[in-house]
Amino acid sequence: MVNRRTPAGTPRLRRTRAVLAGALVIGLGTTSTLAAWTDGEYGTGSFAASVFGTESQTASSTWASHTPAVNAATLAFTATAMSPSVSFYAYLDIRTTATTNVGGTVALTGSSNNAGALLPVLEYRVVRTATTSTTCAAAAFTGTPTWIVGPSYLGITSVPGSPVSSAITAPAGATPQLRFCFEARVQSGAGNAYQGTTGAVTWEFTATST
Numbered sequence: 001m002v003n004r005r006t007p008a009g010t011p012r013l014r015r016t017r018a019v020l021a022g023a024l025v026i027g028l029g030t031t032s033t034l035a036a037w038t039d040g041e042y043g044t045g046s047f048a049a050s051v052f053g054t055e056s057q058t059a060s061s062t063w064a065s066h067t068p069a070v071n072a073a074t075l076a077f078t079a080t081a082m083s084p085s086v087s088f089y090a091y092l093d094i095r096t097t098a099t100t101n102v103g104g105t106v107a108l109t110g111s112s113n114n115a116g117a118l119l120p121v122l123e124y125r126v127v128r129t130a131t132t133s134t135t136c137a138a139a140a141f142t143g144t145p146t147w148i149v150g151p152s153y154l155g156i157t158s159v160p161g162s163p164v165s166s167a168i169t170a171p172a173g174a175t176p177q178l179r180f181c182f183e184a185r186v187q188s189g190a191g192n193a194y195q196g197t198t199g200a201v202t203w204e205f206t207a208t209s210t
Helices: 010-028
Strands: 054-058 061-064 090-098 104-115 122-130 146-155 165-167 178-186 201-209
Touching: 090 165, 090 201
Parallel strands: none
Antiparallel strands: 054 061, 054 090, 090 178, 104 165, 104 201, 122 146, 122 178
């Protein structure tokens, strides 16, 4: 039998080649990163807040911002000699200011600074008139007006649980936009003990931008 011997250097050579081949792959992996061009785009936004303000007038006051409550406009009821079931009327006009640039809504939301022994027997209703030139009188409460308080009478210091909102536009400048007509009276069953007593109420209308 003839014995053939593998040359002693052959396995070492194979191992050496394997190591070299592996080193070659690793070397390729670590040197293959390429440089890249970069660029960017930017956008800038500018912002400005809106302006919303209101002012009011009555028959006895001029256009002004009648807030807070201590600066309330005086409603001209001329109710200095009230008797049960006899109604007295007064209006409040509201508009946006000349610098207002958004619309909104106006709603009767509360009363404050209420005082006087006559208050328990005073009641009222309120309508928004069809136009700001509508006379605030008994006729404004007939037909199908826009009720703010009513058609049933409400205690003079109370406001509806669900306020009625009225849209108000912008800008108004010198033009009235909303007229609210108030009717106030002493309840029909008020006792004689209320004779000679007085009362005062300040109502609040809240204007909200939209």
